[in-house]
Amino acid sequence: MKQKFYINGLIVKELMRKKNINSSQMARLLDMTRTNVGNILEREMIKEDLALKILSKLGYTMNDVEVMFVKGEFDKEKKESLSDNYLYDFVEEIKSLTKTIEDLTKTNYQQTQTINALVMAQLGKYSPVLMNPSFILFDN
Numbered sequence: 001m002k003q004k005f006y007i008n009g010l011i012v013k014e015l016m017r018k019k020n021i022n023s024s025q026m027a028r029l030l031d032m033t034r035t036n037v038g039n040i041l042e043r044e045m046i047k048e049d050l051a052l053k054i055l056s057k058l059g060y061t062m063n064d065v066e067v068m069f070v071k072g073e074f075d076k077e078k079k080e081s082l083s084d085n086y087l088y089d090f091v092e093e094i095k096s097l098t099k100t101i102e103d104l105t106k107t108n109y110q111q112t113q114t115i116n117a118l119v120m121a122q123l124g125k126y127s128p129v130l131m132n133p134s135f136i137l138f139d140n
Contacts, residue, residue: 006045007055011065013041015058029057070094 016026027034040046055061097119
């Protein structure tokens with residue numbers, strides 16, 4: 001079954017800024033009008049095929065975006081605008097849960113397995129998400 005995901009227009013704007021691409025250039029890349037590109041960039045959720053097309057035109061993959069989130073590259077300059085984004089919240093929760101799991105791993109393997117199950121149940125509320133499931137599995 002294909003993983004479903006969304007990407008936020010704010011993320012696309014940030015990726016465009018990183019590549020020094022303006023909306024007119026993006027419109028040419030996507031073979032759209034500048035108005036249509038502007039409308040897309042205002043969306044809270046750009047779904048699957050369009051998101052992949054946009055990312056590929058910018059030279060990114062979904063994995064690249066995941067890595068940028070984990071590294072915190074998006075929250076440096078745009079923290080306030082991204083704080084409403086469920087994906088930002090998702091990454092913040094992952095960071096917190098990862099630290100909890102790391103702390104527990106030091107003490108008890110069985111306890112860690114229980115926490116892994118709780119983490120997966122908690123993160124279920126974010127489904128479908130941009131993240132690849134392998135990103136959130138904690139392997140011992």
